[in-house]
Amino acid sequence: MPKTILAIPGRKVAVPRAFKRVLQVVLGSGLASLVALAAIMANGMLVGKGTALQAWNVWLMFVRRPDIEMTALLTSAMTVLVVYWMRDAEKSQATS
Secondary structure, three states: OOEEEEEEOOEEEEEEHHHHHHHHHHHHHHHHHHHHHHHHHHHHHHHOOOOHHHHHHHHHHHHOOHHHHHHHHHHHHHHHHHHHHHHHHHHHHHHO
């Protein structure tokens, strides 16, 4: 199985390429859910009706929906695949 370098602060680790891509998809989905949390919290503060706990509960109900989870995972997966596809296409054009 081909290996690639995973850059972790302070060191570099050789990992299987598939593991690195899965990790990138999970991180992308996690970041998207944090952005949703920030938007829900900001909405709660701007409207002035509700508490941080209520916003947290709304966010949990939102991110636990299967359609939302799958949309986030598919979007992240397609983003990772397109970035690698474009990078590989640029590399092949540079060598020819």
